[in-house]
Amino acid sequence: MLKVIAQDFIRPEHIATVLPLYRELVEKTRQEPLCLSYELFVDQKDPGHFTFIETWPDRAALDTHCATEHFQRLVPQIDRHQSQPGQFLLMDVLPGTEWCPADHTPAQAEAEA
C-alpha cells in the first residue's frame, strides 16, 4: 500500500480558477478502479495551499493515475497557476502500525476503556 501526500501552492488571485479543476480531478480520480482513497484539503492558514492525501495499492497504480486523460488534461491547467513548485511525498505505513478502522472505532475504544 502506497500513501501519497501531494502539495500544491496556488497564487491567491487564481484560487477561484483552480477550484473547479480540482473538484473535477477528485471526482474523476475516485472513479479509477485502482484508487483506494483520494482526498483534498486546504491549509487553515493559507487558502492557496492545497494538499492531496492519496492511497494506492502500489506505485504502478499511481503511475496509471498520472497517465489518465483527466490527470493529463487537468493538472497542467492547475499548475500554470502555481506560486511555487508542488511537493510530493511517497510513503509506506510504519510496520506494526497498520490502520484497521474496524478494530479502532472511537465507540469501541470507549467500551474498552
Added chain:
Amino acid sequence: MLKVIAQDFIRPEHIATVLPLYRELVEKTRQEPLCLSYELFVDQKDPGHFTFIETWPDRAALDTHCATEHFQRLVPQIDRHQSQPGQFLLMDVLPGTEWCPADHTPAQAEAEA
C-alpha cells in the same frame, strides 16, 4: 472535521530508538474516544522522515490529544532525537470533495464504468 499532517525528522542513528515510542503513541492515541484516525508513515526516500496523518472532529479534540499522558510522555522522548524541528499542517477538507468511502469503492467505480 480537522485533518492534520505532522512530520518528524529523526537522526538516522536514533531511528531504532524512536520506533517503539512511535508504536506506543499510535496504539494509545487510537484508543482516545475522539480519535477518528491516526496513521504513521515513513518516507520511501528517507527512513528518518516520519509523517502522521490524523483525523479529529475539531481543534478541541486535537488539543485534548496533545494533553494526554501518552502524548506528554512520549513526544518529548521522540523529539530529543530530531534532526530538525517538526512540521505541522492543520487542514479542512475542500468543500465539494468530501470523501465518502461507501460511495466510492473501486468495485462500484468499475461497475459504473
